[in-house]
Amino acid sequence: MMKTANLLLILFGTLVFAGCFNQELQETIQTDPLPSWNEGNTKQAIIDYVIDVTNEESENFISVSERIATFDNDGNLWSEQPLYFQFIFAIDRIKSLASGHPEWKNQQPYKAVLEDDQGELLKQGMHGLLELVMASHADMTTAEFEAVVKDWLATARHPRFDRPFTDLVYQPMLELLQYLRDNDFKTFIVSGGGIEFMRPWVEKVYGIPTDQVVGSTIKTVFDYNNGNPVIKRLPEMDFIDDKEGKPVGIHKYIGKKPVFASGNSDGDLQMMQWTASNKYKSFILYLHHTDADREWAYDRESHIGRLDKGLDEAKENDWSIIDMAKDWKLIYPHELTK
C-alpha cells in the first residue's frame, strides 16, 4: 500500500513538474516572441497590438480571415544597399550574357554596365534601367528564369559582407513574421521588386508561400509547345508594384485591406495610407535605417529606399518607427551563431 502511494506521489510530482516546465517554456515564448528586439516602445507597441486584436473580448478584435499583414521586401525584410539586390542580379546577368552581344560594348546602357561606370549608368534614367531589366529578365521561359535566379543566389556574394544575398535578411523581421503567423495573421510580401525574382527563395527564407507574394510583373504568354507547355517572359512591363501601385497590387492579389503594414521607404507610403484607412484597428510600421555600423544609415537623401515624406507622415500619425540601431539587438541571422 505504501509502495502504491509512493508511486502515485512520484507520478503526481512528475506531472506537476512537467506542467510547470511547459508553462515556463510557454511563458518565455509568450513574454518574448521577438527575442532579437530590444525592449522599448516599438517592440511593446507591436505586442500590445497583437494581443489586443486577437483577444475576442476586445472591442478591437479582428477575425482570422481579416488578419492580413503586408511587408515590403527591399530594405525591409533584407538589405537593399549599395543597390537593390535585383539590380545587382541584372548587372551580373548582363555581364554573363555580354559575350553573345558584342554590340553591347558600344551601346548604352550596356556599355556603362560592362565598364562598371556607375555615373553613366545613373544618367541612363528609368528608360535605361527598364532596358537592362528586360534584357536580363525576359526572352526566356519562366522555368528558365527561375533557374537563373537560383543559380545567381547560390553563387553571388554581397560586396560588403561577402555572403550570399539571402544571408542578408533581417533576423528581427523573421521573428516578427513568425509571431504574426503564430497569431493567425496571413503574411504577404508587397514589393516593388519582381515577383519572379522573389518567388524562388521567399518560401524557404521567409516562410511565405509563392502565392503570397505581390510584386512587379512583366507580361507572359502561354505556349502549348507541342505538348510540353511553357510560359514565356516577354520584354514588356505588365505592372509596377510601387507607390500608388502598392494598394492596387494589394487589392488585385489579396482582395482585402491589410490591418498590418510594414515598409521602409516612400515607395511604401500609399500602402501605409491604405492600411491606415482600415475600419479595423491597424498597425503601421516603418523601418528607419539608422545603423551605419551594422547595416546602413540613410533616409531623406538616399537614391535607394528614400524615406522622406513617409517619415513625416509616420510622425504626424503616430505610426511606429523602428530605429534599427536602437531597437534591434542584431541584424542578420548569422550573428546568432557568433
Place this chain on the structure above:
Amino acid sequence: MMKTANLLLILFGTLVFAGCFNQELQETIQTDPLPSWNEGNTKQAIIDYVIDVTNEESENFISVSERIATFDNDGNLWSEQPLYFQFIFAIDRIKSLASGHPEWKNQQPYKAVLEDDQGELLKQGMHGLLELVMASHADMTTAEFEAVVKDWLATARHPRFDRPFTDLVYQPMLELLQYLRDNDFKTFIVSGGGIEFMRPWVEKVYGIPTDQVVGSTIKTVFDYNNGNPVIKRLPEMDFIDDKEGKPVGIHKYIGKKPVFASGNSDGDLQMMQWTASNKYKSFILYLHHTDADREWAYDRESHIGRLDKGLDEAKENDWSIIDMAKDWKLIYPHELTK
C-alpha cells in the same frame, strides 16, 4: 460498494459507447469523404489519387507546399445556365442604371438589354459584351462595387430555380474542395469571371479566401482622396483569365504549377494542359454536364461553357470525366434538406 461498482460500470459503459460512436462517425468520414458522389470510377480515382500523393511512403508523394489545386468557377463550382451569372448581374445592373442614361434606349448594346432582345444582344459580339461589362462594372470604387455585388446576390433570383444564385453551387464540389483541404491541398479558383465579382461571396460559400481567387480584372487606380483613400475601377480591361490566359493567371497569382485542376469547358483546356505537365503526379478533372433534369445537359454545341476539344483531349489522355447524371447523387446543397 455495489453502488460504486454500478456507477463505475455505467460510467465505463457510457465512455465505451461514446468512444464507439465517435469512432463510427470518424470511419464514415474516413471511408466516404465525398458522400454526395455515387460510387464509381470518378470518385474512386479522386480518392486513390489523394491517398497516393499524400502518402510519404509513395513514390508519388507530393509535399504540402506543392499541393496546389485549381478550380474553374462557372459551370464547375456553380451553374452557368441560361447565361453566366455575372452576365445576368450585368444585365440587371444596366437596367437599374438605365433611368440615369436615357440615351441607352436608342443605343446598342444597351437597347437590346433594355428590350430583353437576346437575338440582338448576341449580334453585338465581344465588343458589345465588353461595353456592357464596363458600363455595369466600372466607374466606381472597389468598395462600391463590392456593395453592388452583395446587394444583387441578396435579392436576385435564378429564373429557373427561383433561388439566390449562390444556392446553385454544387454540393459534390463543396465536398471535393473540403476533402482536398483536409489533405493539405491549397484550393484556388481560376475563373474567366471577374475577380471582384467572386470575392464578395466565395469565402463564405466555398471556404476559399479572397487571395486565392484568380480571375479576369479591369484596371484600377489608387486615389488618396484627401486622407480617405479609395481604389477606383476604370473602364478598361486589365487581364482576361480564360483559355491561354488561365496558365498565365495561375503563374502570375500562384507562382506554382497546379497538381490538381478541375474545369468544365474548353476555356479550361490550357489550365489542364499546364497542370498535366507537372513533374509531380497530377489529376485532371472535367465536369461533363449530362443532367438536363436536375441541372443542364450541354457540351460541344453550347454557347455557354462549350466542352468540345476538352472532351476529346480528356478521353485521349485518360483524364477523369464527371458524368453529372451518373456520378452525383445530388446537385445543390438545398437537396440535402429535402
